[in-house]
Amino acid sequence: MQDVVLAMLAKEPAHGYELRSRLRAALGPLGEAMNAGQIYVTLTRLGKAGLVTSQRAEGLPDRPERRVYVLTPEGQQRVATWLAEVNWPKPDLAEFHLKLVAAATARLADPVTLVDAQRREVLRRLRDAQRAALDRSMDPVAGLLLEGVVLRLRADLEWLEACERLWAQHDPTGRKAGA
Amino acid sequence: MTGSTVLQARGLSMLYGGERALVRAVDEVDLNVPAGQSLAVMGPSGCGKSTLLYLLGGLQRPTDGEVWLADRRIDTMSERALARLRRDSLGFVFQSFHLMDELTAVENVELAALLAGQSPGRARKRAMYLLDRVGLADRARHLPSALSGGQRQRVAIARALSNEPLVVLADEPTGNLDSAATLDVLRLFEELRTAGQTLVVVTHDPRIAAVADRVIAMRDGAFVDDVASAATGTLYDGRR
Numbered sequence: 001m002q003d004v005v006l007a008m009l010a011k012e013p014a015h016g017y018e019l020r021s022r023l024r025a026a027l028g029p030l031g032e033a034m035n036a037g038q039i040y041v042t043l044t045r046l047g048k049a050g051l052v053t054s055q056r057a058e059g060l061p062d063r064p065e066r067r068v069y070v071l072t073p074e075g076q077q078r079v080a081t082w083l084a085e086v087n088w089p090k091p092d093l094a095e096f097h098l099k100l101v102a103a104a105t106a107r108l109a110d111p112v113t114l115v116d117a118q119r120r121e122v123l124r125r126l127r128d129a130q131r132a133a134l135d136r137s138m139d140p141v142a143g144l145l146l147e148g149v150v151l152r153l154r155a156d157l158e159w160l161e162a163c164e165r166l167w168a169q170h171d172p173t174g175r176k177a178g179a
Numbered sequence: 180m181t182g183s184t185v186l187q188a189r190g191l192s193m194l195y196g197g198e199r200a201l202v203r204a205v206d207e208v209d210l211n212v213p214a215g216q217s218l219a220v221m222g223p224s225g226c227g228k229s230t231l232l233y234l235l236g237g238l239q240r241p242t243d244g245e246v247w248l249a250d251r252r253i254d255t256m257s258e259r260a261l262a263r264l265r266r267d268s269l270g271f272v273f274q275s276f277h278l279m280d281e282l283t284a285v286e287n288v289e290l291a292a293l294l295a296g297q298s299p300g301r302a303r304k305r306a307m308y309l310l311d312r313v314g315l316a317d318r319a320r321h322l323p324s325a326l327s328g329g330q331r332q333r334v335a336i337a338r339a340l341s342n343e344p345l346v347v348l349a350d351e352p353t354g355n356l357d358s359a360a361t362l363d364v365l366r367l368f369e370e371l372r373t374a375g376q377t378l379v380v381v382t383h384d385p386r387i388a389a390v391a392d393r394v395i396a397m398r399d400g401a402f403v404d405d406v407a408s409a410a411t412g413t414l415y416d417g418r419r
Contacts, residue, residue: 112403116396119404120406123388136366153385161223168398
């Protein structure tokens, strides 16, 4: 979040509420859950770290909290470093995989039942994302993010199908069926 | 919005092969589809979902069990009665569109109504209305060969709606479509769902299942999971 806020300040100094609406526009429906106070907490932290400074803006006496935030040279440096970083979120499938292995080994539960439950959850998320993506009024930039979410959920479902195939063939003694 | 049962199966089974290599394509399936429900049956290739759809639509006869459409039992009907019922009360959408290549889009859509004895004027008017509804009013005079895959499938959906069917049955309707065309078809299904059209779609495309009211998972000819979609979504709760 800190890096994102810094990068959004790189174009020009801005009020907190401007940053917030820019973020929400870029996130589309996924931005709706964004906490209103989050941006201000982040800005305060960035200020303490010396990455931004702020000044009270003039000319708007009727509204409270008119601070304009500006990147410091350190902040600019940090944005450059962030952009150059190669980083990609890893889907963590190991835990669920191990849950299936443990369930089958100790006969705690039928792995296929666990797969079914997981599929319901992934389908539910896919439904939300897919329905949002069908909205024709969606901003194409925000739509791109949704497309990524949909693609990843589809990949998860495909993997769950593979899990189901394997565990449905496994007999309860833990040996592969037909082996 | 859902109401009384429109489509029902009881103990539905379809067996292939002899005693030594018996395949239970559909294995004692019970199903109730209420009016207005959009139902997706999902499962891997070969799980029996297409066979199930053909049995429900009277395109194949089951080895065992019953199929009821509204209050009529259809699996024991004569071929002739069944053909009439399919023409009057069911709409079909297939993966490979099954349009008549030598007929224009509007002619494809109005064909069933003409065969049912409707006047050409009325049939044409309704066909144009349906093409407009699927966003293809300006393609009405095109032959299928001049349309993209997604457009052809939308014509096929318009055709499926021409007789105001009790149920639309669709077999992998996005199976041959690219991503953008899939989105168009999904939008259309979402509109039909909202309009209260009863829909049964068999698919392995989770995007279709994702916009259905109810999702059934099928494996080895039987239902293994049956989920009504939760009411409202929370898109961004919890991290993946």
